[in-house]
Amino acid sequence: MRLYWSPVELASRLARRGVRYNFASGAPDPGLLPINEIRRSFERIYEKYGAAVIAYPGAGGLRELRIELSRYINKALNIRVDWRNIIITAGAQHAIKILSQLLMRRRTIVYVENPTFVETIAPMKFQGARLIGIPMDDEGMNTHKLENLVRNYGPGIVYTVPNCHNPTGVSLSSDRKRHLLEIAEKHGLKIIEDDPYTSLYPNTGQTLKSMNNDVIYVGTLSKILGPGLRIGFVITSGKLRNDLEKIEQHDFAASTLTQYLVYDLLRRGVAYDVIQKAHELYPRKLRELIESLDEYLPSALMYRPSCGFYAFINTKANAWNLLRRGIKQGILFVPGNKFFINENRPNTARLSIGSIGINLIRDGIKVLSVIMNN
CATH class of the missing domain: 3.40.640.10 (Type I PLP-dependent aspartate aminotransferase-like (Major domain))
Structure with a gap:
């Protein structure tokens, strides 16, 4: 079996260079991660359980x-x-x-x-x-x-x-x-x-x-x-x-x-506290993405998302070519062709709300619309 790089991994490598509008990452919102609680738990388990x-x-x-x-x-x-x-x-x-x-x-x-x-x-x-x-x-x-x-x-x-x-x-x-x-x-x-x-x-x-x-x-x-x-x-x-x-x-x-x-x-x-906050944040972020797509790219959505991190869109042109142009404008997404089984669909892409700030979603989709429409 031939090994290959997934488009998600390739997009993640590009993200490490730093982009303003990261619609590629499947990671959770960094503002929800319980960093301080993790630090406290580290201290507690070392003290209690030792080696x-x-x-x-x-x-x-x-x-x-x-x-x-x-x-x-x-x-x-x-x-x-x-x-x-x-x-x-x-x-x-x-x-x-x-x-x-x-x-x-x-x-x-x-x-x-x-x-x-x-x-x-x-x-x-x-x-x-x-x-x-x-x-x-x-x-x-x-x-x-x-x-x-x-x-x-x-x-x-x-x-x-x-x-x-x-x-x-x-x-x-x-x-x-x-x-x-x-x-x-x-x-x-x-x-x-x-x-x-x-x-x-x-x-x-x-x-x-x-x-x-x-x-x-x-x-x-x-x-x-x-x-x-x-x-x-x-x-x-x-x-x-x-x-x-x-x-x-x-x-x-x-x-x-x-x-x-x-x-x-x-x-x-701690997990229950994060879930409660997630119930507030992620539906808002997904609504913001859908409303932005409806406004700037009204025919792009291939499916109407109801929950989760993702929306899947028709990019009209080859998504990898658009991505190369998008990176120059500070925007990143995952081309969608490899998500399909035995179909060649190069004009598709996955957008994620996971780690991008809610205040950046609308502007990011506006930038994407300019790239796609040109």
């Missing part, structure tokens, strides 16, 4: 963190879970990587939304999986077309971001969530639910996991406590849970230090 915080981590994750995380998952995500069925990973991307190693082989059929998040499908491709793209609209994945494709290609795995989709920002409707679960039961499909954004917005709708316990759930605390902490998790049971613990022996997964740190932050309620 244990820099010992080797155990496969599966720190027991104390898994127990505290089960409480968080129940409260913030409305998923009831036994702590023993939580596997700690080094972020959600690590979770997807090891799930791909365990569940996918050459020609394994994997059904994904089209477009989908480019960096999560990379390890699936590396395993040799055959990705089948499912068209989307403003209600998420078209589950009727999914069922037709399943009849053609047979059973496999569905990888989905049903709430606050990356890169489109849409959410799978309640009817389609139920239909997806019915299709999975009828045709023997495994479902991997990737869910980084549900807790950041109020009223995002149910997770698939809360509707059916057979769903393999991938979550993260990166968008709440900070992406550099690299704490994600998988909720599953039985043989797959045991196999995930075994495969973590290969890399020791998340560091012991950050696991103790996140345990202390969760125990002291």
Whole structure:
């Protein structure tokens, strides 16, 4: 399998040079990151646990963190879970990587939304999986077309971001969530639910996991406590849970230090405080982005985002060419072609509200409109 750079990574490298309007970053708003609380937790865990915080981590994750995380998952995500069925990973991307190693082989059929998040499908491709793209609209994945494709290609795995989709920002409707679960039961499909954004917005709708316990759930605390902490998790049971613990022996997964740190932050309620602030800020930022696009680029939105960090647009011209011009004007975004499965769509781009200041969004879209219209 050929290795390649993702457009997200390439855009991140460009961002390090410094840009005024960063619509590329998937990182959370820096104003919400609990820097002072993290510093206090560092001091607390070193004082309380000593050398244990820099010992080797155990496969599966720190027991104390898994127990505290089960409480968080129940409260913030409305998923009831036994702590023993939580596997700690080094972020959600690590979770997807090891799930791909365990569940996918050459020609394994994997059904994904089209477009989908480019960096999560990379390890699936590396395993040799055959990705089948499912068209989307403003209600998420078209589950009727999914069922037709399943009849053609047979059973496999569905990888989905049903709430606050990356890169489109849409959410799978309640009817389609139920239909997806019915299709999975009828045709023997495994479902991997990737869910980084549900807790950041109020009223995002149910997770698939809360509707059916057979769903393999991938979550993260990166968008709440900070992406550099690299704490994600998988909720599953039985043989797959045991196999995930075994495969973590290969890399020791998340560091012991950050696991103790996140345990202390969760125990002291810091994550809930951040979530409350996120519920205020991110909907405002997304509204600002949508209203700015409607004003300056009224035909650009390909999907109407409802939550999350992203909007996906038609750039009319080649997005990489526009990006080269945009960088000179201090604007950065992620070209969208690689988000598609077996489609060449060079005239698309992903815009993010994650880390850009709310006061810069409108001016940034105005600059983008000038670049696109010229």
